[in-house]
Amino acid sequence: MERATVPRTAEPVRGRISRKPVPHKKTKETRAMRRNISETATQCLRRMAAGDFDGVRKMCTDAATVWHNDGTGEQAIDEKLDQLALLIPTVQALEYDVIRQFQNYDEVLQQQVLRLELADGSHREVHAAMYLRFEGDLIDRIEEYTYVVPGDRENPSSGGRQL
Secondary structure (H helix, E strand, O other), X not given: OEEOOOOOOOOOOOOOOOOOOOOOOOOHHHHHHHHHHHHHHHHHHHHHHHOOHHHHHHOEEEEEXXXXXXXXXXXXXXXXXXXXXXXXXXXXXXXXXXXXXXXXXXXXXXXXXXEEEEOOOOEEEEEEEEEEEEEOOEEEEEEEEEEEEEOOXXXXXXXXXXX
């Protein structure tokens, strides 16, 4: 498992996650763009982990939106970042682990785990799949599908007791 600073990168074996046509010819420019949006997605996580929400905002288009499976529906990026900023005082430490990352011409899909140590000393893991769509070099849409795992309990898949 690697940290967000050095994600694994792989092309999807089959299928496309894009609704736009992908260039058939792999030019030097196309390869550079794919590398850059992958790095941008990772840099976005680094800035979130550091609490640099202004830096995250600069990485997004003016009309960027966020959708999260928490029932709040679609939000403007500014609204979502304001919510995240309110959580900072409750978190003592956090770390993103990028498990795998796939990219297409203007999209990145990654599986990640956010490990949190809260101010009260408890631990949480947030397992997530995150989709980022780019417009040029800027993030235009983020979708995040998460599942929170209490980190202070034994994991049933490791032979511990069931939650």
